[in-house]
Amino acid sequence: MSHISPKSTYYAIFGALMALTALTVYVAFQHLGWLNFPVAITIAFLKASLVVLFFMHVKYSSKLTKLLVASTFFFLASLFGLTMTDYMSRGWLTSPRGTTTAGMLPKLQAAELPAASAQALANPQPLFEATCGSCHSFTTKTAPTLAEIHNLYSNDVEKVVTWAKAPQRKRMRFEPMPSFAHLGDARLHALANYMLQQAAQAPPAP
């Protein structure tokens, strides 16, 4: 005959579920940074486990039932794992120049840089294409487009230079941008000016 839990067990589980609900609401308003999300998920899994084990009687079920229930995690992990590895790695191998950003770095550093003089930087297009332009164009899908950059910074050259020297990662769907501080202020200013000029123009017809 199947196991009959005492009423007190059900009341205790209900109490625990209420306490955990209060806890998850409390924690949601604490500043834990990136930890907020995993903590909330952990509490939800704890609550779900209590329901599965005691309300759904899996604790007292056959080994086959237990195995079946545990397999849910395997299927869920496959669903999330495979989906995320796909989406999170998009753009790794599809830089416009056919290589990854990481792979380009040594090339950029080894490239012969034009002198940092006004004359040498009069036409920054070749330098732009060897650096910023390899990821940022009007149609790029691996980094913010020129139009997007123009929207953000319109005519603020300084901000573009600051960003290029110490880039952050704003959007997880793009690979992090490497720093271009080694180009030096003069070249970066020329590049930023050129980029915003280009960006202000209408994108080429597809």
Added chain:
Amino acid sequence: MPDALAAHAEAHGHSHGHAAHHPDLQHHFETLEQQKEASTLGMWIFIIQEVMFFGGLLAAYMLYRIWYPTAWSEGSAELNIQLGGLNTVVLILSSLTMALAVRAAQTGKQKALVGFLIATIALGTVFLVVKGFEYHDKWVLHHVPGLNFQLEEGQVPQIAIFLSLYFALTGLHALHMVIGFVLMSVILWMALRKRFTPEWYTPVEMAGLYWHFVDIVWIFLFPLLYLVDRAHQVQ
């Protein structure tokens, strides 16, 4: 019991050497216990595919949260924690009454079984009514993507993606609640006809598994929709 068995044999029209057995034992099972085990496994397989069904939407949720963190913190701030929290309490309470209903069936307490089933149905109804008020608020605030969505000053446009997922997830959950309501009504009707005994109450237990599963979905939806990224506005 012997009377019931005799009546059963009569109804079958085979008093011809057919071994006497419990009226609710199907012929392809050896014992009631084996039959219940098969039902339990079948129910769990159904629940696992339900988990995957909601899992697909939750994968979309995860992905868009990574892509548009600002939309998530602004989006959850638009939802009503009081109503969401109230519904969490109501639903967990209904899980308790459901568990106690199964226990009443196990111990053959007919009155308690009917009472707890009615309580479960009533709490499920309260949940749906509260949900209805929430949806109404969203409609009034023009927060329904595809029907009357209006972006407010300073909000990121992707907040529409968050709200779409909110309606898809809570809508499907509410649909499951409605199905659970129908399911529980059938179980209540059977209970009123005294169909369940401590030997055989499998439908009560299986309906309970379904009800608890729907509760578990909400246990995840509450923090993922109402509480996510509340502590700080992600820039």
